[in-house]
Amino acid sequence: MTSTAFDSASLAATETTVSPALALTIAGSEATGGAGAQADLKTFQELGVFGIANLTCIVSFDPKDNWNHRFVPVDQQVIADQLEATTAAYGAASGAPTVLDTVKIGMLGSPATIATVAAALSDGQFANVVLDPVLICKGQEPGHALDTDQALKAQVLPLATFVTPNHFEAESLSGLEITDVESLTAAAVRIHELSGAAVLAKGGVRLEGPDAVDVYYDGETLEVLSTPKVGDVAVSGAGCSLAAAVTAELAKGATPLEAARTAKAFVTAGIRNRVASGAPFDALWQCGPR
Ligand code: PXL
Numbered sequence: 663m664t665s666t667a668f669d670s671a672s673l674a675a676t677e678t679t680v681s682p683a684l685a686l687t688i689a690g691s692e693a694t695g696g697a698g699a700q701a702d703l704k705t706f707q708e709l710g711v712f713g714i715a716n717l718t719c720i721v722s723f724d725p726k727d728n729w730n731h732r733f734v735p736v737d738q739q740v741i742a743d744q745l746e747a748t749t750a751a752y753g754a755a756s757g758a759p760t761v762l763d764t765v766k767i768g769m770l771g772s773p774a775t776i777a778t779v780a781a782a783l784s785d786g787q788f789a790n791v792v793l794d795p796v797l798i799c800k801g802q803e804p805g806h807a808l809d810t811d812q813a814l815k816a817q818v819l820p821l822a823t824f825v826t827p828n829h830f831e832a833e834s835l836s837g838l839e840i841t842d843v844e845s846l847t848a849a850a851v852r853i854h855e856l857s858g859a860a861v862l863a864k865g866g867v868r869l870e871g872p873d874a875v876d877v878y879y880d881g882e883t884l885e886v887l888s889t890p891k892v893g894d895v896a897v898s899g900a901g902c903s904l905a906a907a908v909t910a911e912l913a914k915g916a917t918p919l920e921a922a923r924t925a926k927a928f929v930t931a932g933i934r935n936r937v938a939s940g941a942p943f944d945a946l947w948q949c950g951p952r
Contacts, residue, residue: 681760682712682914684752687906688745688769688779690719690733696898696937696945697721702766704948705906709928711913714752714762716744719771729941738778740805745782753787764790764913766905767822771796772806773813780817781887790912793822793859794905795831801917822916826905829868829919840865842877843886850879860918862887862925864901867894874930878922885919887926892933899946904929 676751685706692698699715706713706810717736723729752762770776783791795818797811811834819825819835825938827849833840834855836849843865850863869875874892878885907925908918916924936944 682710683910683915684714684760684764685711685909685913686714686716686748686752686762687909688716688763688765688770689902690721690771691717691896693720693722693944694939695940696941696943697902698768701899701902701946701948702755702768702906702909705903705928706910708948709910709914709929710905711910714748715747716741717826718775719769721769723941725941729943733771734870735775736760740776741778742782743794745779746822749787760872764792764909765786766792766794767818768902768905768910769796770793770814770818771810773809776810776813776817778795780821783818783821790824790909792824792905792909792912793818794826794901795819796901797831797834797836808909819859820846820858822857824860824908824912824921825853825857826862826864826901826908827853828864828866828901832863840869842869843877846875847877847879847884849884850877850884852878854881860922862904862922864904866900867891867896876922876926880918883919885922887922889926889930892930895943896932897936897946898941898943900929900933903932903946903948 687702689699703713720734722732724732725739741849754761832849835853838849840846840849842859846863846865853861863877865875873888876887904925907928911921911924932946935947937947938944
């Protein structure tokens, strides 16, 4: 006989009329469940938000090739179909009791996908557009990656209301070298000037010192968010989960600064409770805060 955590009789008797906040992630699938849409949905669920995922690509790490990414794009029409279905079900004209107005953008992976997604975002249906500017994918062909980076900067960055670049992405988007909190701050200010968005620039384990330092800047408020580092190695899914937690909090009505603070605490707890595997990196576990 199998046992479950739930009592099926009392579950069947439970009914709720609460209409939860909604959030969409437009992201890639990462097959092992650490990053990508899987991390986003787990984060949304953990933070009490009804999660929706529209997939842009499927990434399978290759254990025979140093765990590099094998990247397969989803057909453009299929991406457009997912966006159409989601908008019809939850968009402003859908008649849904709670309207979907918050989206997270994760890995897009190709100029074609960037054009498809930018077109869907440009009608202004989303009040909150959280961009995790995933620029490089291990194992991607460099020429292709450069085209993708340029398209992301030109077409999606201007639509974002909140951006969460990591160390590498913040250097690439700002054109500045980042070696310490001061240069991370300068990069956050520059990316705000370029995009108009609130920026949470992540130093993570990349900056020296005992603390994992991120810088928040929205044009008015500058805040350095700092927590003691949990180990010195980056954990898979930390960036995705941080941006997803920001997204979930914005969907529930938090201010951008409140969302950044909650997301930092959520990810720190998830890193403390990380999951090990046969891969050479651990994965963040979203149930950490429980
Ligand atoms: O963590 C960045 C990321 C985002 N999205 C997908 C990924 C990865 C990294 O592996 O595979 C789909």
